[in-house]
Amino acid sequence: MKHHTHSHARRTATPVAVLLGMVVLLAPTRAGAARTAGQATGTSSVTSGTWAATAASTSFVFTAGSGELDTAVTNTGTLALRSVAYTATASGPPGGQASFVVLACRSPWRGRTCTGGGARVLRVGARRPTATGTSTVVPVPGASTYLQIRPQQVGVPTTVTLATAVVAPADVRASIVTNQ
Amino acid sequence: MNQHRHTKPKERRHGRALAAGLFAVAVGLLATAGVYAALTGAATGTESVSSGTLNLTLTPDVGAGFSNFTGKMAPGDTNNVYVNLNNSGSLASAAGMTLAVAGAPANALTDGSVPGEGLTVSATQCSVTWTLVSGSCAGTTTTLLAATPVSTLSGGVALSNIPALAAATGQVGHVQISLGLTGTETSVNGVPPAKTIQGLSTTLTYTFTEQQRTGITTNQ
Incomplete structure (x- = not known):
């Protein structure tokens, strides 16, 4: 039985050996037919920046006789900005009278005085409960600008909610071309 | 006993006959070999051959060539490097060349996971050396690759106008490789989108990658 197995193995091995021989003989022909390629490589690393503005406070509650409220808006990204978009929403009892203006200043507010240069951003109130505005008073990365929500009229308790948005590429610094 | 005595001479006779037969075969073989050797002739010829080389080299044209950008890219930014592609081997290349670009690690800058955003690459040839300071070409420019997302370049794409670039032996192409960043996303209240390139x-x-010219059959 053992002998028979060896014979079978020999019978199997013979065609395999023939096939292997053919592969060996044909391989140089195939290699000869293939064409050579030349390659050159180079590497370059790159990092993208981030763009974001974060308000220290986003919700402001006003009642009759309330004064202005301030908040800092910090550039929490790594890129300089051209502008920041703001959306303010005023919510209060239906039919109530309330209106506010939002102003931006480069330096902290001193009461109603902005000493660093500023501008009005938007106006929001009962007649216009949601308003958007864009301010070009923007901080450099890591620094802040200062918003003031100044009541014009507060007939009923009203909450003003503020949201910041930085839209690329419009609000991000002007594009730069680097040659190196 | 008698029978035993008869057997021995018979065996001797068989042995002699076998020896004679073997001798006759041996003589026959030797004679045949001699005749065969006498009929063999030899002729020789020599030829020399050299294989060519196919080398594509990449060196700085002006500036640092391929290098790392230290600044943080904003959408719309462009980072340019200037390289020379030189067919420095002894074989011409076939018309056509491919460029593959792969990012490691692969992320939203390179894998197309944020639709419409990410890095793009373009390639432009100048007929003369580029001017680094302005990134301008004093000669004639030829577009090899229009701005293409890196996410589509991992498998390689064919560059245009390569026959004029580095097909012939020793020919040098002055190439500007421009890397751009496309981004249209909004960060709200300081938070970027869930899928971001930031x-x-x-x-x-x-x-x-260049391929060698097609094979040539020479008859001489």
């Missing part, structure tokens, strides 16, 4: 880093490997 704050990511990657190392791009650019691979230029």
Whole structure:
């Protein structure tokens, strides 16, 4: 039985050996037919920046006789900005009278005085409960600008909610071309 | 006993006959070999042959060539490097060349996971050396690759106008490789979108590949 197995193995091995021989003989022909390629490589690393503005406070509650409220808006990204978009929403009892203006200043507010240069951003109130505005008073990365929500009229308790948005590429610094 | 005595001479006779037969075969073989040797002739010829080389080299044209950008890219930014592609081997290349670009690690800058955003690559040839300061070409420019997302370049794409670039032996192509960033996303209240291209880093490997000219059959 053992002998028979060896014979079978020999019978199997013979065609395999023939096939292997053919592969060996044909391989140089195939290699000869293939064409050579030349390659050159180079590497370059790159990092993208981030763009974001974060308000220290986003919700402001006003009642009759309330004064202005301030908040800092910090550039929490790594890129300089051209502008920041703001959306303010005023919510209060239906039919109530309330209106506010939002102003931006480069330096902290001193009461109603902005000493660093500023501008009005938007106006929001009962007649216009949601308003958007864009301010070009923007901080450099890591620094802040200062918003003031100044009541014009507060007939009923009203909450003003503020949201910041930085839209690329419009609000991000002007594009730069680097040659190196 | 008698029978035993008869057997021995018979065996001797068989042995002699076998020896004689073997001798006759041996003589026959020797004689045949001698005749065969006498009929063999030899002729020789020599020829020499040299294989060519196919080398594509990449060196700085002006500036640092392929290198790392230290600044943080904003959408719309362009980072240019200037390289020379040189067919420095002894064989011409076939018309056509491919460029593959792969990022490691792969992320939203390179893998197309944020639709419409990410890095793009373009390639432009100048007929003379580029001017680094302005990134301008004093000669004639030829577009080899229009701005293409890196996410589509991992498998390699064919560059245009390569016959004029580095097909012939010793020919040098002055190429500007421009890397751009496309971004249209909005960060709200300081938070970027869930899928973002912001704050990511990657190392791009650019691979230029040329093929040798087609084989030539020479009859001489």
